Each structure stands twice: as structure tokens, then as C-alpha cells.
Amino acid sequence: MRLPEPPPPLHYLLTTSVSPARWSQVLSMKNPVQPLEGEYLHWDDLEARKPPADLSKAEWWLLMKTGRQFARQEVPLKDKKGQPFSFSIVPEMFEALHHIDQRCAGNIAMPEHVSKAAESSGIQTRYKINSLMEEAVTSSLLEGAAVTREKARDLLRSGRKPRDKSERMIVNNFITMQHLQKIKDRPLTPELVLEIHAMISRDALDKTDGAGRLRRADERIEVADDEDNVFHIPPAASQLPERLAAMCDFANDQQLRGYLHPVVRAIILHFWLAYDHPFVDGNGRTARALFYWSMLRGGFWLFEFISISQALLRSPADYYRAFLLTETDDNDLNYFLLHQLRCIGTAIEDLHAYLARKSAERQTLQTSLRDIGWINPRQQALLEHALENASATYTFDSHQRSHQISLMTARSDLLALENKGLLTSRIEGKQRIFRPAPGLDQKLRHS
Numbered sequence: 325m326r327l328p329e330p331p332p333p334l335h336y337l338l339t340t341s342v343s344p345a346r347w348s349q350v351l352s353m354k355n356p357v358q359p360l361e362g363e364y365l366h367w368d369d370l371e372a373r374k375p376p377a378d379l380s381k382a383e384w385w386l387l388m389k390t391g392r393q394f395a396r397q398e399v400p401l402k403d404k405k406g407q408p409f410s411f412s413i414v415p416e417m418f419e420a421l422h423h424i425d426q427r428c429a430g431n432i433a434m435p436e437h438v439s440k441a442a443e444s445s446g447i448q449t450r451y452k453i454n455s456l457m458e459e460a461v462t463s464s465l466l467e468g469a470a471v472t473r474e475k476a477r478d479l480l481r482s483g484r485k486p487r488d489k490s491e492r493m494i495v496n497n498f499i500t501m502q503h504l505q506k507i508k509d510r511p512l513t514p515e516l517v518l519e520i521h522a523m524i525s526r527d528a529l530d531k532t533d534g535a536g537r538l539r540r541a542d543e544r545i546e547v548a549d550d551e552d553n554v555f556h557i558p559p560a561a562s563q564l565p566e567r568l569a570a571m572c573d574f575a576n577d578q579q580l581r582g583y584l585h586p587v588v589r590a591i592i593l594h595f596w597l598a599y600d601h602p603f604v605d606g607n608g609r610t611a612r613a614l615f616y617w618s619m620l621r622g623g624f625w626l627f628e629f630i631s632i633s634q635a636l637l638r639s640p641a642d643y644y645r646a647f648l649l650t651e652t653d654d655n656d657l658n659y660f661l662l663h664q665l666r667c668i669g670t671a672i673e674d675l676h677a678y679l680a681r682k683s684a685e686r687q688t689l690q691t692s693l694r695d696i697g698w699i700n701p702r703q704q705a706l707l708e709h710a711l712e713n714a715s716a717t718y719t720f721d722s723h724q725r726s727h728q729i730s731l732m733t734a735r736s737d738l739l740a741l742e743n744k745g746l747l748t749s750r751i752e753g754k755q756r757i758f759r760p761a762p763g764l765d766q767k768l769r770h771s
Contacts, residue, residue, distance in 0.1 A: 325549055325641055330652040331367035332382075334389060341382035350383050364414060364662050366649045392656070397582075400574050401596050403655055404559050409595075411588070411657040420665040424587055427672050428619075428626040455629045457481075459616075460497035462633035463609050466640060469493045492528040493609075500524045500613055505628060508620035512575040514568045517597075520613050525606035534604035538564045543604050555648060558601035571596050575618060586622030590615050591664045592657060598647065630675055635667035643667075686711055689768050696771050698744075702727045703737050707746065707768070710760035718747070718758040744771070 338347065365373070367385055375384040395412040402408050461476040469476075469490040476494050479486065486492040500523045510516060522536025529535055531543075539545055539561050547556035559567060575593050577584075594615040601607045612633060619627040636643045642663060649659035689711060693704045706723065710716055724734040738758050741747040745767055749758045761767060 325553070325555075325644060327553070327555065328366060328368035328645065328648050328652055329371075331385060331389075331654075334386065337382045337386055341380070342386060346383070347386070350379065350387065353377065364416070364658055366653055366659065368649070368652075392658075399592055399657070400570050401592065401599070403599075403651075404557075407655060409592075409650070409655040409657050411592075411661055414658065414662075416662060417588075417658075417665060420669055421585055421587055424624070424665075424668060424672070427676075428624040428630075429622075452629050455631050456498055456501045458631040458634050459501055459612075460494050462631060462637045463497050463612055464490065464493040465637055466633060466643075467493065467606070467608050489528050492526070496524050496526055496528055497609060500609075501616065504613060504617050505620060508617060512572045512614070512617070514565070514572060517568060517572065517610070517614070520617075521603055521606055521610045524609050524613060525603070529605045531604050535606075538568070538602050539604045545601055545604065547601065555644070556599075556601070556651065558599065564600065564602045567600050568602060571600070575614070586618070587624070587665075587668070588661060590618035590622065591661050593618050594664065595647070595650070595657065595660050599651075626672075626675070630668075630671045632664075632667055632671050634674070635670040638670075685765070689765055693768070696768075698740075700737070702729065703741055706737070706741070707764075710747075710764060711768075714760055714764075716760060719755050721755075746771075 332341075342350070363369075365388065370381050370384060375381060379387070392412060396410045397412065398408040398410045400408075457477055457480045460480065461473055464471075464476070465473070471479075471490045471494065476491075479491055479494060480498050486495045500520060503523060504520075507516070518536045518538075525535040527535075541561045543561065545558055546554050547558070548554045571593070574596070575589070577589075594611045597611040597614055598607060603610065615632065616627060646660045646663035650657055653659070690708045693699060693707055699707070702723070705727075706718060710718075718738060720731060720734045720738060723729075723738055724731050727734070729737075738747060738749075742749055742758065746761050746764060747758045748761050749756050751757075
């Protein structure tokens with residue numbers, strides 16, 4: 325991947341590329357804000373674009389930078405030279421954060437048919453597990469795990485022991501994602517970060533003693549591509565304990581004046597750990613795990629069902645470029661924030677599309693029940709209920725009361741459904757309890 329061209333210093337542009345008289349003329353233009361609208365462009369992006377009006381590249385950049393400086397907010401994260409990182413809320417962020425608030429916290433604002441599907445415990449459970457699997461797989465693929473997506477899913481579904489490092493990475497990610505839901509209410513501490521790293525990298529590192537500890541001074545770490553192009557050299561190992569403590573304070577809502585949107589905090593936390601690269605390996609997976617922890621802690625419960633790495637893997641080059649753009653433009657976090665917000669939006673749309681598709685499939689199945697010749701109306705009503713309530717239970721008595729039929733007829737209805745493999749039953753106490761068979765929807769498609 326090509327390194328982006330860093331912008332020239334502003335004082336250099338003002339003294340060599342734009343005269344004071346010309347700069348005064350640019351600022352007095354009728355619509356000087358026009359170049360600031362639209363995409364959040366980096367200096368490297370301007371080469372292939374035509375400047376608005378009659379501006380030069382330098383003038384266009386100066387106008388954009390001037391407009392960005394007024395609303396900047398510093399965060400506690402500092403680079404290796406001690407300079408702070410900062411961000412500002414731009415129009416695209418307002419819209420993205422509003423949609424995330426609406427769709428991922430509190431009561432979800434979904435279309436009625438999608439909301440109905442989301443309320444089905446069966447769909448929720450299956451999608452939750454599928455999402456955890458997808459996150460485990462794609463996060464590992466981003467880190468270079470050499471395994472196909474299909475084989476990775478089969479590995480997690482089968483529960484068999486991993487056979488190599490790549491499979492171990494995937495299993496570790498899956499276990500860690502499940503664990504994050506249990507610890508979301510715990511404050512982040514350096515010890516907890518090390519615990520997460522140990523869990524996510526157990527038996528999956530080239531350096532076998534590297535799990536759950538910070539890198540040492542003799543362990544030189546560079547972020548590079550396959551062609552040995554170095555993109556990032558993280559802070560010295562001697563700084564890591566202090567930087568890790570500061571990161572945890574930030575994650576726990578400390579070290580910042582005023583309100584910071586929890587999604588912005590979670591994304592910056594992701595960037596912070598990736599920038600510091602405190603471990604010999606597994607930094608990217610740990611950074612994304614901390615993002616999930618922070619989102620769940622912030623009340624965005626729907627992230628139990630969302631795979632952010634799936635969206636990242638669609639364009640990994642853009643993911644890594646977002647880091648580079650931030651580092652090369654005065655530590656401007658907006659590049660990374662905007663990239664992550666777009667990925668989150670994509671992941672939410674994936675969830676909505678899945679739920680809408682499943683809702684449509686259920687409606688089709690319920691309609692097709694009427695065409696199964698041996699099913700009577702009572703059995704049809706029970707199966708329609710079972711499709712929407714995978715954890716529902718039925719008894720001879722409950723079926724008798726629901727349809728005002730004799731006990732013999734109720735027994736005949738339920739036993740016939742069990743014989744066809746659509747219900748399962750077991751004796752609990754003095755009653756026979758029936759439940760929807762696993763994979764009921766698939767069984768009905770083939771009935």
C-alpha cells in the first residue's frame with residue numbers, strides 16, 4: 325500500500341505558495357466555505373481532484389484546514405513527540421451518530437416487519453451466534469489467518485479443537501467476543517486489557533510467551549506491509565505502562581472535559597491501542613475487542629449482533645489508510661472516525677437486511693403451511709407460533725385449552741407433529757413437554 329503524501333506545514337504554504345494579498349482575496353470570496361463541504365479530504369486526495377472556483381491546490385487546502393481548526397477538541401492520546409490527537413464533529417458525523425443512537429441503543433427504530441423478526445428469540449439467538457462467529461473469522465482474516473471463511477465457520481460450529489495457529493486465532497476471537505458481553509460493566513484497567521489480550525492470543529503467537537504482557541524494550545515492533553514498507557513505528561516500550569493507564573482512564577469516561585459521544589470514545593479507543601501497539605502481536609484484534617467492549621458498555625446492546633470486522637474486510641486497504649491519514653495530518657482523528665462510522669453504518673444495514681429477509685422467509689413459510697395436506701388448522705397455528713418463538717413449550721393440556729378440543733385430539737395433534745420431526749418432547753415431572761424442533765424452518769421447507 326502506498327504511503328499518503330503528508331501535507332506541507334501551513335506556515336510554509338502561507339509564506340511560499342500563497343501571498344498575503346492572494347490569501348486575503350481568497351478569504352473574501354463570496355462562498356469561501358464551499359470547498360469545505362462534502363468529503364473530508366486529505367492533502368493526498370487533492371492531486372486527482374479539480375479545485376473549486378479558481379483556487380490552487382495550496383489555497384484549497386489552506387481553506388479546508390482553516391475551517392477545520394476552529395472546532396477541534398483534543399483528546400488525552402499523544403503521539404511519540406508529545407503532540408495531542410484531536411477531532412471535530414463534522415456534518416457527516418452528526419448524521420451517522422444519530423442513526424447509531426436510533427438503531428443500536430434503547431428501543432430500536434426498525435420497520436414493523438423487521439422489528440417483529442428481531443423479537444423472535446430464535447432469530448435473535450441464531451443471529452447473535454452467527455455475528456460472533458463472523459466477527460471471530462473476519463477479525464482473524466484481517467490479521468492474516470490462513471483459512472477459508474467457510475472452513476472457519478465449520479470449525480466454530482463443530483466445536484473441534486483448532487489444528488494450527490490460524491484456527492486458534494479464530495477460536496480465541498470467538499471466545500473473547502462471548503467474554504466481552506460478560507465484562508462490559510467492569511471498568512477498563514491495564515490488568516483487564518492484558519486479560520483480553522491473553523484470551524485473544526493464547527497459543528496463537530509466534531513468540532509463545534507474548535500473550536497477556538506488554539512488549540519489552542528488546543522487542544522492536546514495526547507496522548509494515550508484505551513488501552517491508554514501514555507505515556508506523558509505535559511508542560517505546562518504556563512508555564507503555566503510563567500510556568496504557570491513560571488509555572484506561574479515557575475509556576472509563578475520565579480525562580476529558582465536557583461530553584464525548586460514546587461511539588466516538590469507542591472508535592478513539594480502537595485507534596489508541598492500535599497506535600500504541602503495546603503487544604508483540606494481536607494488537608489489531610485486541611483493539612477491535614476494546615471497541616466492542618466500549619460500545620456494549622455505552623449501552624449499544626445491538627452490537628451483540630453486529631460484525632464490524634466484516635465491513636472492514638470488504639476494503640482492508642481503506643482501514644489501514646485511515647490510520648495513515650490521521651498520522652500524516654496533524655493527528656487529525658476525523659479520518660479514522662469517519663471511516664469507522666461508515667463501516668458501522670454498513671454493519672447495521674447488514675443486520676436490518678438480514679432481519680427483513682428472515683421476516684419475509686417466515687411469512688412465506690407460514691403461508692406455505694396451508695399447502696401441507698396432512699396439517700390441520702390447529703397444527704398450523706401451533707407451528708406458526710413455534711416459528712416466531714423458538715423457546716416456546718406446549719403440552720397436551722395447553723393445546724386442548726387453546727383450541728377447545730378433547731384431550732385425545734390434542735394428543736393426536738402433538739404426537740403427529742413429533743412423528744414428522746417438527747416437535748421434540750421430554751417428560752418433565754408428570755408432564756410431557758413439547759418444543760419446536762431445532763431447524764424447524766428448514767424442516768418445513770422440505771415438508
